[in-house]
Amino acid sequence: MSTITTTNPATELEIQTYDLMTEAEAVDRLEACHAAFLDWRNLSHKDRGAHLSAIAQKLRDNADELAALMTKETGKLLKDGLTEVEICAAIFDYTAKTGPDALADEERTHGANGKRGVVSYQPLGVIYSIQPWNFPLYQPVRVLAANLMTGNGCVLKHASICTGSGLRLRELCIEAGLPEDLFQVILIDHDTSDKLIEHPLVRGVTLTGSDGAGRHVGAVAAKALKKTVLELGSNDAYLVLEDADIETAVKFSVMGRLYNNGETCVSAKRFIVTDKVYDAFVEGFVAAMKDIVMGDPTDKATQLGPLSSQDQFETVKSQVEESVAKGATVLCGGEAPDRKGAYYPATVLADLKPGMPAYDDEIFGPVASIIRARDDEDAMRLANESRYGLGGGIFSQDEERAMKLARDHFDTGMIRINSFGAADPNMPFGGVKDSGYGREHGGFGMKEFVNTKAIFLP
Structure with missing residues (x-):
């Protein structure tokens, strides 16, 4: 069985070794996430927000541990890791506070006589999140917070060098009361990842990475008719x-x-x-x-x-x-x-x-x-x-x-x-040209993976 070994870039000492999952094991996690989504989607936005607020507090309560782990895995300054934890907590808080209004049904009119119409933002299902190592907590959180509020489930494939950070984030979410299967972290190779993108239960794919990775993931997803959000490299x-x-x-x-x-x-x-x-x-x-x-x-x-x-x-x-x-x-x-x-x-x-x-x-x-x-x-x-x-x-x-x-x-x-x-x-995050497409933060991320329903009343 193939493995992942994480290494401290400051000391060159090995941290931990993890077994990669088989395709069947990854699909099991995906199916469990979908089953949890079927229940989660029935919660009100306010109730989902309460879970997000609890996660924010859990992150703050474990800030020192999380920062130390990120520093050990990626070499980031410890003080930058502490800042990252607080940003993540703020994202959960912001999403909990603004989500109910941002995702509320909108009254419209239709037809010559101004008949009543409703626009409703409904969840899609499981969103597949592929994230890099430079912000081990923030990268997955900005996808997770928005999609949990929307009502979606989330499956994360994190960068191998910060595997421990991804797994610890999931543990803390569960400790905060999030349904255990709603947020999954899978340890898989690129070939298995491509197969997961194609799986019918994956309803959207989001990637942060290089423009080369974006082209590949975007092409695989497009072939399977999956919407993507791509936040790629830049030369600002x-x-x-x-x-x-x-x-x-x-x-x-x-x-x-x-x-x-x-x-x-x-x-x-x-x-x-x-x-x-x-x-x-x-x-x-x-x-x-x-x-x-x-x-x-x-x-x-x-x-x-x-x-x-x-x-x-x-x-x-x-x-x-x-x-x-x-x-x-x-x-x-x-x-x-x-x-x-x-x-x-x-x-x-x-x-x-x-x-x-x-x-x-x-x-x-x-x-x-x-x-x-x-x-x-x-x-x-x-x-x-x-x-x-x-x-x-x-x-x-x-x-x-x-x-x-x-x-x-x-x-x-x-x-x-x-x-x-x-x-x-509170401000949208994303780019143009080879830096990708789609937006996160500022309320925009909550509407990237929704079914925007038009309901026509007589």
Whole structure:
């Protein structure tokens, strides 16, 4: 029987080994989830919300344990893990509070005489959730909370390196009173996953991952006529315009590039800097990146922990090396320390051009790409040149103009003005182009996998 072994990326020590499930075992879990859904769908939105609130409290009660586990499995800073637990609890609370109104029946009219009509949002069944390792708790929670409120069941295939986090999340949900079979965590390989997508009891599929994984899962699901929500990779551009406050731009650019060890889909990755402020920004940004303290993710003084695995380390290292071989200049970092663990330093690359990984692709680690723009208009053009469109940012002291650029011209799903942040329960999360489609959070996720029924009354 095949197994999964989790490893601490900071110490390289093995954590635990798990047996992979057979296809029959995975289908058994799916069928159990569907049976639980048949009961769950009969609960009122308010009653479902009470369960969500109980889960939120259970997460807060176990925050230290959860953060420690996520740090052990993925190398994220312990303080970032604690923040992640609180975000997850807030998502459950938000969904419990807003779900009943968001999913309530809507009165409409139909016909020339204005006869009564009702739009009703009804659950579909089991939603299959395929999630990555960078936020072991948050990634599954944002799908789970929304779909539990909708009335659906959920089957999670988590990334193998954070298997323990996925299993512990399920245990805590059950401890909080959630029906035991309604949320399942399955340990399966990719071939079995494809077969599960095709199973008639799976009514929707959601994936967070690379654009390559999105193409594959989207194709398998489309062939089976299953709706998908895909939140894929990105190469988010942060524009430093001619009137930017450089101190603000440097502060949030460092934060935006290094949050979660740089392993965030909405990290600030490309810094498109106008010629007028290029030298001032680069000087301040490189100095700040050089000062970053890298080390043990459990140490409060540490600002940058290891990458999530040796495989991820090798990927980031090769992307930097290829970019340098094609002409990129290393302004700081770029050389991995001789130490145990998947540690890669805060790195800044300049003199970038198309054809380099640091220009074209997503680097999922603490590597910043500096791109010089002639002026503000050129900066906007370069930002939109990417095949991705998940997030982005604008630094400018003219907030009204920045707002107009963000609203009317920035071809991406989320834009931060003079700030950085990852996600908020009250704002939609998702992208365009190769960054996928569909939205989560802000109430939008609750309506991604529903049967929107039109009921015509005489």
